[in-house]
Amino acid sequence: MFFELFFQYLVAGLTYGTIYAIVGIGFNIIYNTTGIINFAQGEFVMLGGMTAVTLYGFLPLPLAVIGAVLITMVMGGLIEMVFIRWLVKPTVLRMIIITIGISILIREGALLVWGEGVRSLPYFTGNEISALSLGGVRLSPQVLWSIGVCMVIVLFLNLFFKHTMLGREMRACAANRDAAALCGIPTKNMITLSFVLSAGIGALAGCVVSPITYTQYSIGSGLAIKGFTVAILGGLGNSMAAVAAGFILGILESFSIWVLPTAYKDAISIAILLAMLFIRPSGLFGNKEAMRLKDF
Amino acid sequence: MLRIRNLDAGYGNLNVLRRVSIHVKPGEIVTIIGANGAGKTTLLKTITGLLKAQAGEVLFNGQDIGAMPTERIVSGGCSLVPEGRQVFPAMPVSENLLLGAYVQFKRGNKHEVERDLDRVYALFPVLKQREHQLAGTLSGGEQQMLAMGRALMARPKLIMLDEPSMGLAPLMVKEIFNIIVRLRAEGNTVLLVEQNARSALKIANRGYVLETGRIILEGEAEDLLANRDVQRAYLGRDAE
Ligand SMILES: Nc1ncnc2c1ncn2[C@@H]1O[C@H](COP(=O)(O)OP(=O)(O)O)[C@@H](O)[C@H]1O
Ligand SMILES: [Mg+2]
Numbered sequence: 001m002f003f004e005l006f007f008q009y010l011v012a013g014l015t016y017g018t019i020y021a022i023v024g025i026g027f028n029i030i031y032n033t034t035g036i037i038n039f040a041q042g043e044f045v046m047l048g049g050m051t052a053v054t055l056y057g058f059l060p061l062p063l064a065v066i067g068a069v070l071i072t073m074v075m076g077g078l079i080e081m082v083f084i085r086w087l088v089k090p091t092v093l094r095m096i097i098i099t100i101g102i103s104i105l106i107r108e109g110a111l112l113v114w115g116e117g118v119r120s121l122p123y124f125t126g127n128e129i130s131a132l133s134l135g136g137v138r139l140s141p142q143v144l145w146s147i148g149v150c151m152v153i154v155l156f157l158n159l160f161f162k163h164t165m166l167g168r169e170m171r172a173c174a175a176n177r178d179a180a181a182l183c184g185i186p187t188k189n190m191i192t193l194s195f196v197l198s199a200g201i202g203a204l205a206g207c208v209v210s211p212i213t214y215t216q217y218s219i220g221s222g223l224a225i226k227g228f229t230v231a232i233l234g235g236l237g238n239s240m241a242a243v244a245a246g247f248i249l250g251i252l253e254s255f256s257i258w259v260l261p262t263a264y265k266d267a268i269s270i271a272i273l274l275a276m277l278f279i280r281p282s283g284l285f286g287n288k289e290a291m292r293l294k295d296f
Numbered sequence: 297m298l299r300i301r302n303l304d305a306g307y308g309n310l311n312v313l314r315r316v317s318i319h320v321k322p323g324e325i326v327t328i329i330g331a332n333g334a335g336k337t338t339l340l341k342t343i344t345g346l347l348k349a350q351a352g353e354v355l356f357n358g359q360d361i362g363a364m365p366t367e368r369i370v371s372g373g374c375s376l377v378p379e380g381r382q383v384f385p386a387m388p389v390s391e392n393l394l395l396g397a398y399v400q401f402k403r404g405n406k407h408e409v410e411r412d413l414d415r416v417y418a419l420f421p422v423l424k425q426r427e428h429q430l431a432g433t434l435s436g437g438e439q440q441m442l443a444m445g446r447a448l449m450a451r452p453k454l455i456m457l458d459e460p461s462m463g464l465a466p467l468m469v470k471e472i473f474n475i476i477v478r479l480r481a482e483g484n485t486v487l488l489v490e491q492n493a494r495s496a497l498k499i500a501n502r503g504y505v506l507e508t509g510r511i512i513l514e515g516e517a518e519d520l521l522a523n524r525d526v527q528r529a530y531l532g533r534d535a536e
Contacts, residue, residue, distance in 0.1 A: 165394075165401070169395065171386075172384050172387070172395050175385065176382055178382065180395070181366035181367055181370070182346075182366060182378060182382075183450070184398045186365075187366075
């Protein structure tokens with residue numbers, strides 16, 4: 001009994017951890033290319049999930065998911081072009097206020113379009129009650145979908161940044177914007193691309209977890225805080241560490257329910273965030289040597 | 297090739313350059329010498345569009361590049377090797393060079409990149425040895441060579457160097473200056489900004505003296521080397 005309960009909490013933690021990790025990675029992609037902390041990051045997850053639910057009304061599930069991801073990517077690009085691109089050397093505070101403004105705008109827009117209803121996509125395989133038996137413990141296949149998609153995203157990003165020309169150009173832009181421009185790289189387009197990319201992965205994550213966690217117009221800001229905590233926990237700018245940090249936060253939150261009243265669940269991430277900012281702002285995995293050779 | 301007229305530039309309200317006019321002809325090495333803080337880096341940043349001019353005009357091959365973004369200026373053939381090298385530290389030497397070839401890839405000259413890479417490795421054999429090493433782990437001199445190689449990969453018509461000798465051992469300085477002379481011999485045009493006035497004037501065709509944002513003197517390099525005022529202000533310390 002104990003073991004089973006333990007396992008259930010662990011699985012729930014991993015599921016939420018997936019989405020925290022993806023939002024954290026999204027933060028890092030944009031932070032690395034622009035130095036901006038994009039607090040509208042959680043809205044991409046919401047937009048992805050909500051758009052997919054709508055598209056699922058008249059498209060088969062795979063197409064609905066793909067369509068939602070593409071639409072959210074376009075939104076991400078448009079947001080950068082409309083609100084960010086024309087700014088000349090904005091201060092950090094101004095950027096934070098702008099991205100929070102964008103997040104409110106998207107949330108209110110979503111409220112208008114979709115209303116307050118809680119929605120979800122159907123389970124990708126099977127349904128609510130279908131379960132895989134793993135060493136005697138029951139596991140929803142959607143959990144495997146979530147973790148699997150998270151892994152694929154991480155793998156894809158790794159390949160993209162390490163082994164494609166475009167990825168290398170984005171890394172150059174992240175490492176030193178002026179030097180990248182001096183190579184002839186159109187740095188503004190790279191920044192747009194970083195918004196497109198992090199919108200895309202956010203939307204995809206929003207689709208796969210929606211059957212388990214549900215989605216609603218207002219989930220974005222909460223996710224942004226979780227994702228930001230994860231990004232800080234892993235070390236701002238370090239995408240791979242964000243994955244580990246995402247799972248750590250998800251699992252911690254999940255087990256907290258075991259020992260603390262449920263109401264404290266969200267306080268966990270704020271507590272971790274504040275503690276990290278005070279004690280170790282470079283992140284769990286950050287060290288000075290690594291920062292000098294900073295990369296995605 | 298490059299003609300700058302009455303250029304004013306600075307940061308915000310701070311005016312650094314005042315009515316600067318210079319020109320560079322094809323095949324020359326032109327040097328701009330001046331003390332720390334004179335505005336040399338500001339001038340090069342303004343030419344490459346990293347900084348917007350407050351007034352004046354910058355013509356490159358007859359085209360006004362004053363309002364162009366940096367990447368278009370670079371793909372137009374005007375490259376800068378920035379102060380402090382600014383290599384990409386977390387990438388290996390070879391990737392730094394390939395990034396320098398961005399404009400060549402965009403022009404569709406994929407096959408030429410291979411040859412350009414060989415040429416850069418021939419010019420800087422040590423880079424070939426360090427091909428797979430992260431740029432951040434190179435010595436200062438090697439990083440300078442990498443930054444120069446990266447700029448050359450774009451096949452620039454004009455290559456501008458911002459204090460390439462800064463912080464390097466005398467032997468390395470000599471090597472860098474030899475390479476600059478070799479670049480000219482191979483038909484390149486060079487704008488060389490230096491505090492190391494003597495070495496710069498020795499290899500240059502012409503020179504300008506920049507003092508607190510103004511060009512106070514210009515002429516043939518040998519004339520400047522022989523000039524009393526230049527000797528006193530810029531050559532005194534390392535007089536032979
Ligand atoms: N980013 C900056 N912001 C404000 N002032 C600057 C900046 N960079 C340089 N300056 C000022 O501009 C002047 C010229 O600097 P710079 O062009 O770097 O000189 P040099 O390259 O000749 O040493 C200096 O007084 C310096 O303090
Ligand atoms: Mg300087």
